[in-house]
Amino acid sequence: MVAKIVIGLVVGTLIGMTGLGGGVLLLPILIFGLKVPPIVAVGSDAAFNFVTKIGSSIVHLRKGTVRRKVVLALAAGSLPGSIIGVSFLAHLRTLYGGEVNSFIKSAVGLLLIFIPSLLMFQGRIEDHVSNRPPTMKSFVGMSFVGLLAGALVGMTSVGSGSIIMMLLLLLYSFPPKVMVGTDIVHAVALTGLTTLLHWRLGNVDPGLVGPLLIGSIPGGLLGSHLSTRVPVPWLRRILCVILLASGVRMLWA
Numbered sequence: 001m002v003a004k005i006v007i008g009l010v011v012g013t014l015i016g017m018t019g020l021g022g023g024v025l026l027l028p029i030l031i032f033g034l035k036v037p038p039i040v041a042v043g044s045d046a047a048f049n050f051v052t053k054i055g056s057s058i059v060h061l062r063k064g065t066v067r068r069k070v071v072l073a074l075a076a077g078s079l080p081g082s083i084i085g086v087s088f089l090a091h092l093r094t095l096y097g098g099e100v101n102s103f104i105k106s107a108v109g110l111l112l113i114f115i116p117s118l119l120m121f122q123g124r125i126e127d128h129v130s131n132r133p134p135t136m137k138s139f140v141g142m143s144f145v146g147l148l149a150g151a152l153v154g155m156t157s158v159g160s161g162s163i164i165m166m167l168l169l170l171l172y173s174f175p176p177k178v179m180v181g182t183d184i185v186h187a188v189a190l191t192g193l194t195t196l197l198h199w200r201l202g203n204v205d206p207g208l209v210g211p212l213l214i215g216s217i218p219g220g221l222l223g224s225h226l227s228t229r230v231p232v233p234w235l236r237r238i239l240c241v242i243l244l245a246s247g248v249r250m251l252w253a
Contacts, residue, residue, distance in 0.1 A: 001211055007033065008215025012052070015216070016223020017235060021161040022049045023153075024115055025239070026212070027108060028246040036208065038104035039089065043195070043203030045157040048212050050191035052220070057188045060181030067178060071186045073139040074164065077146030078153070078190045085154020086197040104156065105250045111158045112247030116240035118166045142168070146186075153194050160187040160194075 011026050023045055030041040060066050092100040145167045152159045165183050198204050 012216030012219025043198030081150020109250030
C-alpha cells in the first residue's frame, strides 16, 4: 500500500514537472517494479490516466483552451480504435492465454523507444510547424490519427497524450495552451472508454489504482510548483533516456 502511494507521488510529481504522460511513465514501473501482469497494468494504467486528467480537462474547458471540433474529429477515430485494440487483446488472451502478456510487453517496449525519440525532437518539430487553418482534409487526417492512437491505447494504455500531440503538430498548430487543452480533453474521453472496456474484462485492479491516485494528486501539485525551480528540459531528456532503456529491456526481457 505504502509503496503504491509513493510510486503515485513520484509519477505525479514527474508529470507535474515535465508534462510527460502518465502512461509512458507509470506503465514500466507497474510491470518491472510492482510485477503487475502486463494486461492488468494496461487496464489499471488507463484508469489512472482517466482520473488524473479529469480535473485539468475541466480547467481547460472553462478557460476556453479547447477546440471541440478537433476533439470530435480525434474521437471519431480513437473511440472505435480503442474498441479494436481492447478486443484484439481479449482475442489474443482467448487464443493464447497468458502469452498475451508477452505481446503487450513487446508492444509497450516499442512505444517506449518510439515516444521518447519523438519527444527529443519535439522542439524542432514545433519550430518548423506554422499555424495552418483547419480544413476538412485535416479533420479527416485527425480521425485517422485518432484511430491509430486509440488502438495503441486500447492495447497498451500508452499514447493518449504523447502520440496524439506529436501527430497533431504535423497537421496544424494551435497556440500551446490550446494544443494541450484539446489533447487533454480528448484523452479523458479515450481513456474513459478504454478503462470501461478493460474493467468489463477484469483488467482493472482498484486496489492498485486507488493508492496510486492518493499519491499522484499531491505529487502533481508538488511537480507543478517545482517546475519553475528545476531545469525541466534536462530532466525531460534524462527521463527520455530512462524510458528508452526501459523499452529495450521490455523487448529483451
